[in-house]
Amino acid sequence: MAPPRSFRPSNRPSGPGKGPAKGRGGKRPSTPPAATPHGPILSLSIDRLGARGDGIAHADGQTVFVPFALPGETVQAQALSRSSDGVSTVLKGIEQPSEHRADPVCPHFTRCGGCVTQHMVREDESVWKRSLIVEALKHRGFEDADALVSSTIALPAGSRRRAVFGYRRLAERVVVGFNERASHQIIPLDACPVLVPALSSLPARLSALLAPVLPKGSQGDIMVVASDTGVDMMLDxxxxxxxxxxxxLAAVADQLDLARLTVRIGKTPEPMVMRRQPVITLGNTRLPLPIGAFLQPSAEGQQALQDLVLAAVRDTTGAVADLFCGMGTFALPIAELGRQVTAYDLEAVQTAPLHTTGRVKAQARDLFRLPLIIDELKPFSTIVLDPPRAGAQQQCQELVRLPSGVGPQRVVMVSCSPATFSRDARILADGGYQLNSVTPVDQFVWSAHVELVAVFTR
Known part of the structure; x- marks a missing residue:
């Protein structure tokens, strides 16, 4: 059956020299068959929390992972699957609860795949996330990790300003929400306590407003960002x-008071409705938000990270290089200190608005394939690194090739992965840099993710 008239492919190509694109705007992968709990129901004592937030127990010489269980609890669980790491289970009941157990604030908790720790007191979550960094550093030989890692800066719930919802157009309605835990099924949401108010109620409103304009059977993602001037949305x-x-689509944008609505066909974004230019503030500078640009998940998290980076840079002198700079989260505030800043990131869409401010020299560069080499590093006194989860291994290897006393004497690293951070920290330490401090920042509330800011000197 042909799609409704409003979404028939037009004769206009979706990209230079291309016909209608296929991919994310089409169908999601079919849902894999769910594993079925099997075997006897076990009574287990939870020893500790794993890196993904599961409770860890031991039975018959095997490690057992129990979701939504806390240390000190006795629980009932049934095996779900086995791997080389251990046995994954389904929580069947709690025989002896922990006094640190909290009541989840969301009715979809345990089903929705977004949160894993709503059953945990926030103070305990902060301690646990700090421990993830400490253990990762100890694994890399930093025996003084406990002394190096400070207490976690915990940010409030309801502060996330960007999200990716999934949608599926059924026969009579559109389901909008987050994926179910370990599934492609979408859980419809009335509200999400993790998100800022401008985004929290969007799934329910989108379910009603998108029904007349989406063809039956279509499915994809809806990416939303709460910018300073309103919600920026991209729809597959x-x-x-x-x-x-x-x-x-214009009517949808009007009814939701969107700043901008972009559609994406395959991998090609196309602006559809611009009612206001989406804007983001970095330091004292307001920048137009490029479509699909990286942005810190929360304004509060952005400020906390900026404060830590600026504190580490303020007492240095000389030029600064901001590597993996994004839109200039750190480059612009550092430039406002009167420092000369050169910034690099993979995507020109990120660096172009930053360069046009005239305050920062910004350029597009793939730092994984082409890290700054010795001669390029020599002019800088300080390096700020904010890599993606893969880390900055290649760049750190180049940094330690510099002779002692030449080039950057301070490295400030921002990371969202304790594992790759500790690997890169080991490279720097073995190359003569001393790890002075690590500060965890929890802006991924109720998840297993944590960010950090670390300071190295040489």
């Missing part, structure tokens, strides 16, 4: 809309 659709489809 199966084909470029014709006039009727564009009018329908």
């Amino acid at each position: 659709i199966p084909a470029i809309p014709d006039l009727a489809g564009r009018e329908g």
Whole structure:
């Protein structure tokens, strides 16, 4: 059956020299068959929490992972699957609860795949996330990790300003929400306590507003960012809309008071409705938000990270290089201190707005394939690194090739992965840099993720 008229592929190509694109705007992967709990129900004593937030117990010489269980609890669980790491289970009941157990604030907790620790007191979550960093550093030989890692800066719930919802157009309605735990099924949401108010109620409103304009059977992602001037949204659709489809999308943007609505067909984004330019503030500078640009998950988290980085840079002199700079989260505030800043990131869409401010020299560069080499590093006194989860191994290897006393004498690293951070910290330490401090920042509330800011000197 052909799609409704509003989303029939038009004759307009979806990219230079291309026909209608296929991919994310089409169908999601089919849902894999769910594993079925099997075997006897076990009574288990939970010893500690694992890196993903599961309770860890031991039975018959095997490690057993129990979701939503806390240390000190006695629980009932049934085996779900086995791997070389141990046995994954389903929580069946709690025989002896921990006094640190909290009541989840969301009715979808344990089903929704977004949160893993709503059953944990927030103070305990902060301690646990700090321990993830300490253990990762100890694994890499930093025996003084406990002394190096400070207490976690915990940010409030309801502060996340960006999210990716999934949607599926069924026969009579559109389901919008987050994926179910370990599944492609989507849980419809009325509200999400993790998100800022401007985003929290969007799934329920989108379910009603998108029904008239999406073809039955379509599915994809809806990416939303709460910018300073309103919500910026990008919607996956199966084909470029014709006039009727564009009018329908414009009506959605009006009813939701969106700043901008972009559609994505395959991997190609196309601006559809611009009611206001989405803007983000970095330091004292307001920048236009590029479509799909990286942004710190929360304004509060951004400020906490900026404060830590600026504190580490303020007492240094000389030029600063900001590597993996994004839109200039750190480059612009550092430049406002009167420092000369050169910034690098993979995507020109990120660096172009930063460069146009005139305050920072910014350029696009793939730092994984082309890290700054010795001669390029020599002019800088300080390096700020904020790599993605893969870390900055290649760049750290180049840094330690510099002779002692030449080039950057301070490295400030921002990381969202304790594992890759500790690997890169080991490289720097073995190359003559001393790890002075690590500060965890928890802006991923109720998840297993944590960020940190570390300071190295040479």
